[in-house]
Amino acid sequence: xxxxxxxxxxxRFKQWSLILMGIGVLSxxxxxxxxxxxxxxxxxxxxxxxxxxxxxxxxxxxMFFFCATTLAWGGWTLVFRRVSEAVSASVIPIGIIxxxxxxxxxxxxxxxxxxxxxxDVVNKDEIxxxxxxxxxxxxxxxxxxxxxxLWTILGIKMRQLSREIDDTPLTIxxxxxxxxxxxxxxxxxxxxxxxxxxxxxxxxWLMSINAHWFSTMYxxxxxxxxxxxxxxxxxxxxxxxxxxxxxxxxxxxxxxxLGKFQFAFSIFWTYxxxxxxxxxxxxxxSEETIYFKNRFEGPYQGIFYLNLxxxxxxxxxxxxxxxxxxxxxxxxxxxxxxxxxxxxDLYQMVFGSTFKDHVPLNLFDFGVAAGFVGxxxxxxxxxxSKFPLVAKNxxxxxxxxxxxx
Amino acid sequence: MAIxxxxxxxxxxxxxxxEAVKKVRKAGYKIHDVYTPMPIHGLDKAxxxxxxxxxxxxxxxxxxxxxxALSGIGYIFTNDWPLNFGGKPHFSxxxxxxxxxxxxxxxxxxxxxxxxxxxxxxxxxxxxxxxSLRSTDDLFVMVIECTSKTNEAELEGFLANTGAxxxxxxxxxxxxxxxxYDKDKKPFEQKNxxxx
Numbered sequence: 083x084x085x086x087x088x089x090x091x092x093x094r095f096k097q098w099s100l101i102l103m104g105i106g107v108l109s110x111x112x113x114x115x116x117x118x119x120x121x122x123x124x125x126x127x128x129x130x131x132x133x134x135x136x137x138x139x140x141x142x143x144x145m146f147f148f149c150a151t152t153l154a155w156g157g158w159t160l161v162f163r164r165v166s167e168a169v170s171a172s173v174i175p176i177g178i179i180x181x182x183x184x185x186x187x188x189x190x191x192x193x194x195x196x197x198x199x200x201x202d203v204v205n206k207d208e209i210x211x212x213x214x215x216x217x218x219x220x221x222x223x224x225x226x227x228x229x230x231x232l233w234t235i236l237g238i239k240m241r242q243l244s245r246e247i248d249d250t251p252l253t254i255x256x257x258x259x260x261x262x263x264x265x266x267x268x269x270x271x272x273x274x275x276x277x278x279x280x281x282x283x284x285x286x287w288l289m290s291i292n293a294h295w296f297s298t299m300y301x302x303x304x305x306x307x308x309x310x311x312x313x314x315x316x317x318x319x320x321x322x323x324x325x326x327x328x329x330x331x332x333x334x335x336x337x338x339x340l341g342k343f344q345f346a347f348s349i350f351w352t353y354x355x356x357x358x359x360x361x362x363x364x365x366x367x368s369e370e371t372i373y374f375k376n377r378f379e380g381p382y383q384g385i386f387y388l389n390l391x392x393x394x395x396x397x398x399x400x401x402x403x404x405x406x407x408x409x410x411x412x413x414x415x416x417x418x419x420x421x422x423x424x425x426x427d428l429y430q431m432v433f434g435s436t437f438k439d440h441v442p443l444n445l446f447d448f449g450v451a452a453g454f455v456g457x458x459x460x461x462x463x464x465x466x467s468k469f470p471l472v473a474k475n476x477x478x479x480x481x482x483x484x485x486x487x
Numbered sequence: 488m489a490i491x492x493x494x495x496x497x498x499x500x501x502x503x504x505x506e507a508v509k510k511v512r513k514a515g516y517k518i519h520d521v522y523t524p525m526p527i528h529g530l531d532k533a534x535x536x537x538x539x540x541x542x543x544x545x546x547x548x549x550x551x552x553x554x555x556a557l558s559g560i561g562y563i564f565t566n567d568w569p570l571n572f573g574g575k576p577h578f579s580x581x582x583x584x585x586x587x588x589x590x591x592x593x594x595x596x597x598x599x600x601x602x603x604x605x606x607x608x609x610x611x612x613x614x615x616x617x618x619s620l621r622s623t624d625d626l627f628v629m630v631i632e633c634t635s636k637t638n639e640a641e642l643e644g645f646l647a648n649t650g651a652x653x654x655x656x657x658x659x660x661x662x663x664x665x666x667x668y669d670k671d672k673k674p675f676e677q678k679n680x681x682x683x
Contacts, residue, residue: 364573404538486529
């Protein structure tokens with residue numbers, strides 16, 4: 083079989099990514115003059131925080147996906163592994179944007195998103211004083227730098243490892259060494275992932291908006307949310323390339339497994355969502371229920387239930403059967419729905435805390451989100467076009483080609 | 488059930504078996520079953536078996552469990568014996584979700600295990616005929632059912648051509664019986680008494 087090795091970016095793909103990025107930049111500029119210029123810039127900075135953190139964690143989830151499968155010696159992903167690598171390359175630009183936004187929020191003084199930044203408030207407050215070893219600008223900046231920096235460096239290292247064998251067929255001995263090296267580096271990434279996404283980063287970036295409130299489920303819940311969205315994003319790129327006639331080795335068997343991943347982690351997300359909600363609801367302690375008060379009964383009620391419908395009921399019922407997971411149309415539909423659903427999930431996590439009385443969702447939020455989508459399309463498309471689409475010398479490739487569910 | 492006549496062919500390798508299955512089906516013989524030491528991907532398709540309906544059964548058991556839990560708890564806590572738990576309303580759905588979930592899983596799991604056992608005719612003391620004990624070790628065994636028109640000598644020759652190394656003809660009970668292999672000799676003695 084002759085392979086189309088290199089992805090040529092179609093004109094319309096490029097055009098759309100540029101248009102979406104343009105919309106994003108325009109939204110940021112207009113939004114800044116509408117909402118960001120006065121000293122109460124919460125509206126502007128909440129939107130920036132929500133979108134940048136969401137899309138950063140989503141593209142980082144693609145990185146987690148291929149590192150976890152590498153660590154587990156899961157061979158079936160090999161035929162579309164370059165796609166997950168290309169998606170994870172977006173960690174670099176979005177990481178820089180997120181970092182700049184976090185710095186602006188912490189040092190800009192234009193918003194009151196993080197109440198622990200205010201020294202007068204902290205000094206009067208026993209709880210915040212107790213947390214000040216963790217919630218202070220110095221630690222915040224150091225930890226965010228380390229987080230985004232190591233994601234970037236380890237991502238570059240993993241992608242480089244994958245590409246270095248493109249021109250050199252491996253002997254069996256070299257193959258074993260190569261697999262071992264891959265396993266070690268992905269293990270390093272997984273450990274760092276556990277220390278960041280699975281624990282500290284959601285506390286620091288999102289949960290500290292409610293500095294008094296805490297939930298032990300929060301990080302895992304954020305991880306599950308963005309992981310489902312990350313798989314959905316990768317699936318969309320796989321289907322797009324498949325439609326354009328690339329990725330000849332990828333077939334319905336791989337699509338089926340991606341669908342299973344989305345299905346399984348949607349259920350996992352619901353499990354964490356419910357575990358967090360029910361314990362707080364049942365214990366009914368006012369310090370804890372304050373978080374759900376305006377989400378469950380207040381202005382965010384609509385989003386609260388819509389969130390459950392899109393992210394739990396829809397995948398549960400639509401992805402239940404084998405045929406729907408093997409159908410390109412339903413998988414595309416569900417992937418888009420899940421990407422939007424988890425965007426909405428993070429929306430209520432941020433805005434439910436910064437705007438307690440009303441839901442300020444409008445075109446500005448969608449515009450900024452469109453900008454990030456355009457950026458991901460641009461970066462992923464560029465990386466895909468630069469390197470071969472299939473790692474043809476990887477020892478596990480055959481296992482992936484004959485993969486059968 | 489009935490005692491029927493079977494031609495049994497043993498193969499040593501998977502690829503040979505796949506080719507043989509294709510040829511036997513093409514020649515129009517009726518494959519009774521194929522017994523293998525381990526599960527083989529794609530063999531069901533090669534044999535032309537339809538997809539199992541076990542998962543549909545599982546779904547039905549699952550929603551039965553959901554309905555049982557919700558209607559049971561709902562009736563008990565709102566009508567039959569309303570209790571006040573920490574000031575919560577009598578109809579408090581979030582508190583019932585864990586039980587509902589457990590009952591859904593329980594019904595689905597137990598129901599599917601029982602259905603699976605029924606479909607495979609497995610239960611304690613239920614015995615079925617072994618065409619070749621080596622199918623539990625290293626032999627891939629294809630069993631072809633003979634009809635009144637089958638020429639078994641021709642069929643044995645055909646199987647030998649496809650690569651079978653062990654070929655024989657057996658009269659065997661197709662259904663199950665209750666008993667023990669170590670003590671109960673009856674089914675084995677009966678083997679040659681009737682011919683299909």
